[in-house]
Amino acid sequence: MESAISSPLSTSSHMLPSPSRSSLGSRSHSFPSLPNLRYPSFKSRCFLGIPFRSRQTQPIRCQSSNQQPAKDDGFVIEDVPHLTDFLSNLPSYPNPLKQSQAYAVVKQTFVSTDDVVAQKVSDPFPRFRKREKKVVVQKDDPRGVHFRRAGPREKVYFKSDEVRACIVTCGGLCPGINTVIREIVCGLNYMYGVEDILGIEGGYRGFYSKNTLRLTPKVVNDIHKRGGTFLRTSRGGHDTNKIVDNIQDRGINQVYIIGGDGTQKGAALIYKEVEKRGLQVAVAGIPKTIDNDIAVIDKSFGFDTAVEEAQRAINAAHVEVESVENGVGIVKLMGRYSGFIALYATLASRDVDCCLVPESPFYLEGRGGLFEFVEERLKENGHVVIVLAEGAGQEYVAQEMQAVDGKDASGNKLLLDVGLWLTEKIKDHFTKVQKMAINTKYIDPTYMIRAIPSNASDNIYCTLLAQSAVHGAMAGFSGFTVGPVNSRHAYIPISRVTETQNTVNLTDRMWARLLASTNQPSFLEGNELHERVDKEDVDVINHNMRATSI
Numbered sequence: 120m121e122s123a124i125s126s127p128l129s130t131s132s133h134m135l136p137s138p139s140r141s142s143l144g145s146r147s148h149s150f151p152s153l154p155n156l157r158y159p160s161f162k163s164r165c166f167l168g169i170p171f172r173s174r175q176t177q178p179i180r181c182q183s184s185n186q187q188p189a190k191d192d193g194f195v196i197e198d199v200p201h202l203t204d205f206l207s208n209l210p211s212y213p214n215p216l217k218q219s220q221a222y223a224v225v226k227q228t229f230v231s232t233d234d235v236v237a238q239k240v241s242d243p244f245p246r247f248r249k250r251e252k253k254v255v256v257q258k259d260d261p262r263g264v265h266f267r268r269a270g271p272r273e274k275v276y277f278k279s280d281e282v283r284a285c286i287v288t289c290g291g292l293c294p295g296i297n298t299v300i301r302e303i304v305c306g307l308n309y310m311y312g313v314e315d316i317l318g319i320e321g322g323y324r325g326f327y328s329k330n331t332l333r334l335t336p337k338v339v340n341d342i343h344k345r346g347g348t349f350l351r352t353s354r355g356g357h358d359t360n361k362i363v364d365n366i367q368d369r370g371i372n373q374v375y376i377i378g379g380d381g382t383q384k385g386a387a388l389i390y391k392e393v394e395k396r397g398l399q400v401a402v403a404g405i406p407k408t409i410d411n412d413i414a415v416i417d418k419s420f421g422f423d424t425a426v427e428e429a430q431r432a433i434n435a436a437h438v439e440v441e442s443v444e445n446g447v448g449i450v451k452l453m454g455r456y457s458g459f460i461a462l463y464a465t466l467a468s469r470d471v472d473c474c475l476v477p478e479s480p481f482y483l484e485g486r487g488g489l490f491e492f493v494e495e496r497l498k499e500n501g502h503v504v505i506v507l508a509e510g511a512g513q514e515y516v517a518q519e520m521q522a523v524d525g526k527d528a529s530g531n532k533l534l535l536d537v538g539l540w541l542t543e544k545i546k547d548h549f550t551k552v553q554k555m556a557i558n559t560k561y562i563d564p565t566y567m568i569r570a571i572p573s574n575a576s577d578n579i580y581c582t583l584l585a586q587s588a589v590h591g592a593m594a595g596f597s598g599f600t601v602g603p604v605n606s607r608h609a610y611i612p613i614s615r616v617t618e619t620q621n622t623v624n625l626t627d628r629m630w631a632r633l634l635a636s637t638n639q640p641s642f643l644e645g646n647e648l649h650e651r652v653d654k655e656d657v658d659v660i661n662h663n664m665r666a667t668s669i
């Protein structure tokens with residue numbers, strides 16, 4: 120029973136009416152406080168009698184009498200909220216999947232409520248223990264941070280015919296959004312018999328400024344073959360109260376939110392407001408970003424597709440510069456604060472001579488600088504291809520352009536065109552300083568790598584994400600994000616995926632692999648430019664770039 124972990128779940132056969140503004144908004148709810156169950160909770164939940172411990176807190180003993188004595192073995196679970204945390208009498212029902220033909224022959228239809236996913240798979244005593252490292256673990260397993268494993272539960276907290284779900288997509292595009300939309304609709308309908316699914320158009324602002332779309336498996340049948348988002352998207356416009364008012368007004372009780380870090384922050388606020396109002400509304404986040412910078416999860420959907428599409432741009436640059444004398448190809452790829460697309464596209468291609476990412480400051484002049492490297496490669500091969508992430512070298516461009524600090528509607532800093540800047544710099548240097556004729560080709564495929572449908576593996580990944588989100592919402596979890604951790608899908612507290620961003624770790628083997636593959640300079644030793652942008656400056660710049668006005 121789920122309650123072993125989190126809550127005294129009632130199995131009464133009565134269902135609370137679907138929340139509507141009139142039934143819930145006007146009442147003031149005082150739900151009994153459950154001292155060891157509430158969210159943000161990490162403070163005092165128990166797992167098999169062992170208290171969960173957050174990264175920040177010390178273990179706290181569980182108060183219920185039937186729990187085993189606490190043992191501090193460093194096992195930590197970062198759990199997600201459950202509707203029963205604040206709706207203690209919420210009835211549950213047997214999961215209709217039991218009757219579904221899809222799961223009829225599955226050995227273990229339901230995820231064991233004790234299953235958690237280890238954030239890091241590392242055996243602290245590999246020499247002494249003769250056992251396999253496991254990703255999904257149960258009791259007596261090693262210390263470390265764990266998340267609740269995603270998947271269908273034996274009990275659900277919604278009657279299928281009382282579900283009114285909605286889906287919204289926010290932020291920039293990403294291959295696979297339509298697949299996620301499709302699979303949420305089909306998953307709800309085929310697995311749980313849900314028929315009432317609404318599409319919120321045009322991002323968060325669509326909740327309060329647009330009519331909804333009715334989504335059925337038939338309506339979404341083909342959308343995965345198209346790029347973009349069937350529901351359209353926007354930046355800005357997050358107004359928590361207006362959104363939750365609208366959720367209440369429309370009687371929506373499951374909200375699926377597809378979007379990046381900003382969107383997930385918005386989802387956390389929606390969940391908090393829903394909890395404050397005591398609504399039986401499951402809020403599920405599906406993380407999306409082309410930049411692959413979402414913390415905790417292994418990889419974000421659409422990333423592989425984008426890397427694949429980037430090959431075409433790199434290939435074009437290579438063909439162009441190979442065909443002329445002293446050809447210098449420059450390809451700018453997306454990646455605001457993290458250079459994953461540039462890194463992986465470079466590693467995949469083998470035609471790239473040098474990859475520049477925001478995480479690794481580079482410099483142009485002097486020993487070990489980019490100009491020297493370009494010159495060497497031109498002498499050696501007659502051509503050179505540089506791939507750079509759009510966020511790379513922003514500080515240098517800003518210094519020279521004295522640009523005004525522009526922001527988009529969500530408060531994200533608008534980037535300067537580093538590709539154009541670098542092209543001009545290289546041109547200038549070789550023509551004026553080196554007196555050497557070069558042939559530059561600048562390719563900026565920015566939107567082309569994200570405005571396409573997802574490839575086969577991303578499609579499968581999107582399906583898993585969507586189904587995991589549906590299982591989680593039906594099981595009564597809320598305020599969670601879903602995603603693979605160590606290749607197993609898990610329910611992750613939203614704050615864990617928004618508190619930091621994944622960036623390319625320069626001390627990691629992957630960056631070393633790239634350096635080894637391109638044989639480019641690491642730019643660790645620098646001249647004037649490098650010295651000017653010391654670590655402190657880079658930190659300040661990064662901080663400023665991350666700052667949003669919301």
Ligand SMILES: Nc1ncnc2c1ncn2[C@@H]1O[C@H](COP(=O)(O)OP(=O)(O)OP(=O)(O)O)[C@@H](O)[C@H]1O
Pocket residue numbers: 289290291292322323324353354355356357378379380381382383384385386388407408409410528529531667669
């Ligand atoms: N801190 C925040 N709190 C509440 N809402 C936010 C916050 N940051 C962003 N949002 C809202 O989330 C939506 C999307 O945010 P944003 O434009 O930053 O894209 P994103 O979700 O980060 O996706 P990506 O950056 O990958 O394109 C916008 O509607 C914005 O208003």
Ligand SMILES: O=P(O)(O)OC[C@H]1O[C@](O)(CO)[C@@H](O)[C@@H]1O
Pocket residue numbers: 291292379408409410453454455509527569
């Ligand atoms: O031009 P738009 O649509 O605001 O999106 C651009 C940004 O969105 C992203 O794709 C995702 O954050 C970035 O890489 C890029 O800078």
Ligand SMILES: [Mg+2]
Pocket residue numbers: 290379380381
């Ligand atoms: Mg973002």
